[in-house]
Amino acid sequence: MQKINRTLKPFCMDDQVLDEKLQEALKLHDEGKSYPEIRDHFKGALTDEMISYIIRLVDEFVIEENRINEAIKTAKFKMYIGGAIFLVSALLIYKFYINDSLNGAISLLAYLPMAFALYLLWRGYNEEIRLKKTEPEIDDSKFRMKRRKKR
DSSP: OOOOOOOOOTTTOOOHHHHHHHHHHHHHHHTTOOHHHHHHHTTTTSOHHHHHHHHHHHHHHHHHHHHHHHHHHHHHHHHHHHHHHHHHHHHHHHHHHHTTOOOHHHHHHHHHHHHHHHHHHHHHHHHHHHHHHOOOOOOGGGGOOOOOOOO
């Protein structure tokens, strides 16, 4: 599993302390702590509302990281399938050339699976490189912590 940089966009965090607590919560989650254990860790230092907000952000980061890692696995699978198709089509073309049964326009059709395999290899490789560079983007506007204004 690749290590992904986990930071919120600047517009999401208006408090330095909250960002530090989020990083601490992500570290605790990476160590194998469950959400109730993370909640208990922050019990005395933060309000219940802030703890719930941090737990939701940790959960969003975990979901986004899992989505990215699954997409990387899918890209690798495309590369494996492309490699297998390439090898099988290369072996078939080689066998047909030995028997001199591959002539003319039919020989062009024999190369189509090989071209498709190369396309799968290229596409899978590009997707994997792109996904490894992505960072999880968390839009916390759907559960943004509501700050009470003092009157």
